[in-house]
Amino acid sequence: xxxxxxxxxxxxxxxxxxxxxxxxxxxxxxxxxxxxxxxxxxxxxxxxxxxxxxxxxxxxxxxxxxxxxxxxxxxxxxxxxxxxxxxxxxxxxxxxxxxxxxxxxxxxxxxxxxxxxxxxxxxxxxxxxxxxxxxxxxxxxxxxxxxxxxxxxxxxxxxxxxxxxxxxxxxxxxxxxxxxxxxxxxxxxxxxxxxxxxxxxxxxxxxxxxxxxxxxxxxxxxxxxxxxxxxxxxxxxxxxxxxxxxxxxxxxxxxxxxxxxxxxxxxxxxxxxxxxxxxxxxxxxxxxxxxxxxxxxxxxxxxxxxxxxxxxxxxxxxxxxxxxxxxxxxxxxxxxxxxxxxxxxxxxxxxxxxxxxxxxxxxxxxxxxxxxxxxxxxxxxxxxxxxxxxxxxxxxxxxxxxxxxxxxxxxxxxxxxxxxxxxxxxxxxxxxxxx
Amino acid sequence: xxxxxxxxxxxxxxxxxxxxxxxxxxxxxxxxxxxxxxxxxxxxxxxxxxxxxxxxxxxxxxxxxxxxxxxxxxxxxxxxxxxxxxxxxxxxxxxxxxxxxxxxxxxxxxxxxxxxxxxxxxxxxxxxxxxxxxxxxxxxxxxxxxxxxxxxxxxxxxxxxxxxxxxxxxxxxxxxxxxxxxxxxxxxxxxxxxxxxxxxxxxxxxxxxxxxxxxxxxxxxxxxxxxxxxxxxxxxxxxxxxxxxxxxxxxxxxxxxxxxxxxxxxxxxxxxxxxxxxxxxxxxxxxxxxxxxxxxxxxxxxxxxxxxxxxxxxxxxxxxxxxxxxxxxxxxxxxxxxxxxxxxxxxxxxxxxxxxxxxxxxxxxxxxxxxxxxxxxxxxxxxxxxxxxxxxxxxxxxxxxxxxxxxxxxxxxxxxxxxxxxxxxxxxxxxxxxx
Numbered sequence: 001x002x003x004x005x006x007x008x009x010x011x012x013x014x015x016x017x018x019x020x021x022x023x024x025x026x027x028x029x030x031x032x033x034x035x036x037x038x039x040x041x042x043x044x045x046x047x048x049x050x051x052x053x054x055x056x057x058x059x060x061x062x063x064x065x066x067x068x069x070x071x072x073x074x075x076x077x078x079x080x081x082x083x084x085x086x087x088x089x090x091x092x093x094x095x096x097x098x099x100x101x102x103x104x105x106x107x108x109x110x111x112x113x114x115x116x117x118x119x120x121x122x123x124x125x126x127x128x129x130x131x132x133x134x135x136x137x138x139x140x141x142x143x144x145x146x147x148x149x150x151x152x153x154x155x156x157x158x159x160x161x162x163x164x165x166x167x168x169x170x171x172x173x174x175x176x177x178x179x180x181x182x183x184x185x186x187x188x189x190x191x192x193x194x195x196x197x198x199x200x201x202x203x204x205x206x207x208x209x210x211x212x213x214x215x216x217x218x219x220x221x222x223x224x225x226x227x228x229x230x231x232x233x234x235x236x237x238x239x240x241x242x243x244x245x246x247x248x249x250x251x252x253x254x255x256x257x258x259x260x261x262x263x264x265x266x267x268x269x270x271x272x273x274x275x276x277x278x279x280x281x282x283x284x285x286x287x288x289x290x291x292x293x294x295x296x297x298x299x300x301x302x303x304x305x306x307x308x309x310x311x312x313x314x315x316x317x318x319x320x321x322x323x324x325x326x327x328x329x330x331x332x333x334x335x336x337x338x339x340x341x342x343x344x345x346x347x348x349x350x351x352x353x354x355x356x357x358x359x360x361x362x363x364x365x366x367x368x369x370x371x372x373x374x375x376x377x378x379x380x381x382x383x384x385x386x387x388x389x390x391x392x393x394x395x396x397x398x399x400x401x402x403x404x405x406x407x408x409x410x411x412x413x414x415x416x417x418x419x420x421x422x423x424x425x426x427x428x429x430x431x432x433x434x435x
Numbered sequence: 436x437x438x439x440x441x442x443x444x445x446x447x448x449x450x451x452x453x454x455x456x457x458x459x460x461x462x463x464x465x466x467x468x469x470x471x472x473x474x475x476x477x478x479x480x481x482x483x484x485x486x487x488x489x490x491x492x493x494x495x496x497x498x499x500x501x502x503x504x505x506x507x508x509x510x511x512x513x514x515x516x517x518x519x520x521x522x523x524x525x526x527x528x529x530x531x532x533x534x535x536x537x538x539x540x541x542x543x544x545x546x547x548x549x550x551x552x553x554x555x556x557x558x559x560x561x562x563x564x565x566x567x568x569x570x571x572x573x574x575x576x577x578x579x580x581x582x583x584x585x586x587x588x589x590x591x592x593x594x595x596x597x598x599x600x601x602x603x604x605x606x607x608x609x610x611x612x613x614x615x616x617x618x619x620x621x622x623x624x625x626x627x628x629x630x631x632x633x634x635x636x637x638x639x640x641x642x643x644x645x646x647x648x649x650x651x652x653x654x655x656x657x658x659x660x661x662x663x664x665x666x667x668x669x670x671x672x673x674x675x676x677x678x679x680x681x682x683x684x685x686x687x688x689x690x691x692x693x694x695x696x697x698x699x700x701x702x703x704x705x706x707x708x709x710x711x712x713x714x715x716x717x718x719x720x721x722x723x724x725x726x727x728x729x730x731x732x733x734x735x736x737x738x739x740x741x742x743x744x745x746x747x748x749x750x751x752x753x754x755x756x757x758x759x760x761x762x763x764x765x766x767x768x769x770x771x772x773x774x775x776x777x778x779x780x781x782x783x784x785x786x787x788x789x790x791x792x793x794x795x796x797x798x799x800x801x802x803x804x805x806x807x808x809x810x811x812x813x814x815x816x817x818x819x820x821x822x823x824x825x826x827x828x829x830x831x832x833x834x835x836x837x838x839x840x841x842x843x844x845x846x847x848x849x850x851x852x853x854x855x856x857x858x859x860x861x862x863x864x865x866x867x868x869x870x
Contacts, residue, residue: 025588025727035655035765036587134585140728142585149584150569150577152471153460153748220470275734278713292460292741293575299710299732306727313588323758330470 007040008320009076013068013094014083015048018108018135020055021305022081022312027057033313037320045071072097079104079130079319081312087111099123099131104324106315108135108308110209117216117223118335121327130324132315137210138163138284140307141300142314146288147217148329154290156218158258160429163265164207165282165302166194167233167253171267172280175241175251181234193282203232204253208265211255214286217329219259221336229264229346235424236267240354243382243395244269249352250277254429262346269352269428348400349427350379355394355413356421359387363418367394370416374409376401391420397428442475443755444511448503448529449518450483453543453570455490456740457516457747462492468748472755480506507532514539514565514754516747522546534558534566539759541750543570543743549644552651552658553770556762565759567750572645573598573719575742576735577749581723582652583764589725591653593693595864598700599642600717600737601629602668602688606702607715610676610686616669628717638667639688643700646690649721652764654694656771664699664781670859671702675789678817678830679704684787685712689864697781704787704863783835784862785814790829790848791856794822798853802829805851809844811836826855832863 010026012019026033026043034040045063047070065071068090071080080098082105084091091109098105100123107113113120113133124131134144138161147156162168166188173184185202188194200206208230216223233253244251249269254276257263270277275297279285284302289295301307318324328335338344357363364383371378381396398406403425410423445461447454461468461478469475481494482503500506503525506515515533517540519526526544533540535558542548548555548568559566569579573596582591597603601623608619620637623629635641643665651658668688679686684704689711692698705712710732714720719737724730736742753759763770773779792798799818806813816831833841838860845858 021727029590032590033588035769140586140731142581142731145580145585146577149753150580150749151575151745152752153468153745155464155467275713278710290745292456293745294736294739294742296575296577296733296735299734301729301731304729307729310586310588310725310728314585317587318584321758321760323756323760325756325758334470 007042008037008316009042009044009078010081010316011045011047011071011074011077011079012043012081012083013047013071014085015046015053015055016083017305018308018312019048019081019083021309022083023055024057025309025313033317037317039320041316041320044076045074047071068094069097072101072103077103079106079316081316082107082109085109085111087115092116095120096123099127099129102127102129104130104132104319106132106135106312106319108133108312110136110206110213114209114212114223114225117213117327118332122332124327125332130319131327132318132324133213133327134315135308135311137213138286139165139300139302139304140310141284141286141298141302142311143214143286143298144217145314146296146298147214148325151288151290151293151296152329154293156288156290158289159211159214159218159256159286160276161211161214161255161286162252162276162279162284163210163255163286163302164201164204164253165284166198166201167204167207168279168284169193169282170202171233171236171251171253174236174238178238180238181236202234204230204265207253207255211257211263211265215257215263216335218257218288219336220328220330220334221338223328224338227262227338229262229266231266233267237424239384239393240424243354243393244352245272246382247352247380247397248272249428251426252277256429258347260344262344264346266427268426271430346403348402349429350400351398351406352426352428353396353398353406353410354424355419356391357394358418358420359390359392360418363394366416366418367413370409370412374405376406376409403427442477443472443751444477444479444513445516445751446480446482446506446509446512446514447478447516447518448482448506449520450481450488450490451518452740453743453747454483454516454518456744457518458490459492460744460748468752472752474755476751476755479511480509482506503529504532507536507538512538514541514751517542517544520544520546522550527551530555531558534562534564537562537564539565539567539754541567541570541747541754543568543747545571545641545644545648549647549658549660552648552762553767557767559762560767565754566762567753567759568648568762569750570743570746572648573721574600574735574737574739575745576719576721576733576737577746578649578721578733579652580749581731581733582649583760586723586725586728586731587764589728591723591725593724594646594649594653594691594721595711596646596649596690596721597687597711597714597719598645598690598721598737599636599639599688600719601633601636602639602642603714603719604628604717605637606668606671606686606688609671609673613673615673616671637669639665639700642688642690646692646698646700650692650698651770653692653723654771655763655765655769656773658763659773662697662773664697664701666701668702672859674819674828675859678789678828679787680707681817682787682815682832683707684863686861687712691864693782695779697779699781701862703861706865781838783837784864785835786833786841787861787863788831788833788841788845789859790854791826792829793853793855794825794827795853798829801851801853802848805844805847809840811841811844838862
């Protein structure tokens with residue numbers, strides 16, 4: 001329990017929104033942060049793309065390096081904050097080199113941890129270093145600590161999360177304004193909530209990186225991004241929100257993981273009564289299910305300099321107290337290999353299905369005939385208005401069924417002359433915590 | 436980072452719902468808990484009221500002690516789990532003796548920490564021991580760890596919490612069924628959600644103990660139960676839920692604390708749109724506001740053997756990893772003395788006020804005259820139906836005002852012949868996180 005009286009010497013690689021905010025906090029709030037950390041936190045060196053940018057803090061007592069890799073060679077650096085990003089390239093080179101050189105690494109890089117987490121955790125172990133990534137998942141929510149420590153006494157049985165603020169903002173806005181995906185995306189890009197190249201967000205990749213990391217800790221397995229089912233929000237139309245609401249659901253991009261199941265990041269329907277369905281806008285949320293605790297839900301800002309730097313500072317404070325623990329909560333040798341597990345499959349769920357059909361006699365018979373042939377039982381069905389000869393939406397919810405089986409039937413429907421577009425199908429997820 | 440290979444030796448004092456469940460978990464889940472703790476967790480001794488009770492686990496390798504104080508004298512005990520309860524008496528004697536004898540203490544005893552936290556934290560410091568109480572606050576929600584570690588890099592600016600499941604259950608049921616307090620309390624007692632002597636819960640004392648502890652950690656101050664304003668839920672009537680709903684609010688027992696303000700545990704109105712207002716039934720919730728993070732909300736089971744034992748197990752695992760930290764997140768010498776702070780007051784808030792008045796000419800003039808005299812501005816007013824000569828409810832919401840000023844006016848109204856009962860007044864709290 002003794003605290004080291006020497007300062008913790010910090011280098012930051014990457015001074016973007018988050019890295020810059022971490023630097024500002026370290027400089028402006030020295031005294032309270034030293035109190036929380038039990039010793040002084042000293043920013044000794046930084047590296048970023050341009051030395052000329054004014055970042056709102058003085059560089060007087062901070063060394064500048066053009067290459068982040070130079071930070072590793074410094075004897076006076078204890079911990080490197082990797083804020084460069086990217087699943088490959090400089091960020092990974094830097095992290096490997098830092099750990100090999102006995103430096104602790106704190107990173108917000110979800111892609112790197114989702115893809116190389118096992119290798120990097122091994123390196124951390126071998127070199128007796130901490131590798132911390134609270135800021136890689138769910139921004140200001142201490143989700144990694146909650147799993148690794150707060151709920152460490154539990155057998156985790158399920159995780160569900162809204163892990164991408166951009167997608168949640170787009171879906172919330174689509175629901176509230178009735179606008180279509182493309183318009184809301186353009187607006188989100190204009191407001192700075194979405195990137196010019198939005199694929200990482202809207203195709204669910206960023207959120208799936210985070211789910212991969214959480215699942216690894218929760219279920220004691222190697223992070224394995226390739227094992228996850230990843231679908232984004234591009235297929236959702238404005239009409240789907242209306243139908244979902246009529247049926248008692250809300251549409252969200254939700255990640256779900258459970259032991260022995262394929263982790264899935266999918267646009268889905270959640271019961272309106274569930275707490276998770278009420279998480280709107282740019283917020284993130286993670287619901288942790290475990291025995292004996294039951295379910296704990298945390299909601300908070302998922303992105304932005306403030307929220308993310310809060311997570312980085314918590315990691316720095318943990319390093320200062322020498323309580324960084326193991327990256328995935330247990331030794332790498334004890335992490336299960338998900339690619340090796342027989343019988344891991346995608347869980348059956350109920351589905352929401354929307355067909356665009358010509359409103360003409362015989363359509364329903366064609367559709368229901370195919371459903372019957374594939375033994376798919378329908379829970380409810382809504383046909384939108386009446387517009388003889390026009391294309392209308394035909395919406396149904398099914399009982400629990402395998403995704404592959406459902407799509408065999410839907411593919412067959414697509415060849416019916418009266419079915420006019422590729423069907424849209426979204427799983428319906430149950431939620432434990434009602435509110 | 437090296438893990439000790441010797442087992443952590445544990446003694447439990449008190450084998451009620453929580454203590455019994457902790458013992459069962461330690462016995463039944465030895466392997467996963469050892470993996471999480473980095474070493475074996477060994478329950479070596481227990482003490483409880485009756486040795487004869489069957490608690491669902493074998494006592495074969497566990498020593499029994501009639502007096503909990505005997506546990507302290509054992510050389511082979513590293514940590515004592517205090518599950519006896521009570522702000523005075525055996526629990527406090529045991530905790531003092533254990534710390535003085537160099538044993539770590541883990542406790543679920545919110546009353547003890549709220550009343551004696553400073554003294555006990557000093558003892559822990561002097562004897563180089565951990566004093567942990569995650570299970571004392573908000574059951575399965577890792578609220579203490581979130582404040583002490585997960586958000587440790589923040590300047591905390593506000594806390595708001597629903598911290599008593601019994602009260603939240605009673606209020607939710609009153610709202611949903613229209614029943615009055617006494618009936619719902621009787622039902623809750625029958626279901627085991629409320630004690631036969633319900634005062635600790637329904638008068639807000641239990642919840643205020645928890646708020647006192649959270650405020651101490653959040654704002655770096657000595658826990659000081661006496662400084663808090665504590666009011667319960669007894670004054671709420673079924674009609675208040677109807678009026679609150681009409682006005683866009685929900686009634687909750689909420690604790691609010693902020694630096695420089697008197698911590699308050701009060702039955703209040705929350706905007707229906709706030710996340711906190713949607714926390715129903717026996718759930719607890721804590722909303723943490725800080726800079727730079729913004730707001731993080733955690734919702735989970737606030738009581739019961741499963742949820743509470745999850746928190747105890749997390750504390751045990753922290754002790755096993757030698758990462759128990761300081762009880763209030765900083766040295767006792769650095770904790771501020773709240774009793775000594777000038778200018779700490781109760782923040783002004785808007786209020787909901789309900790008067791029971793005889794429906795007769797001149798009533799409104801009498802009431803509004805007093806409001807005008809006291810310079811209280813009214814935001815909205817509802818008069819229930821029309822029933823000439825009968826007693827009806829007159830409800831209003833005010834702009835922000837000091838509680839004392841409002842009550843001067845209300846006391847004056849009580850002396851009006853047409854005002855028939857003591858007015859009911861509840862503060863209206865704002866909420867940051869909307870959902």
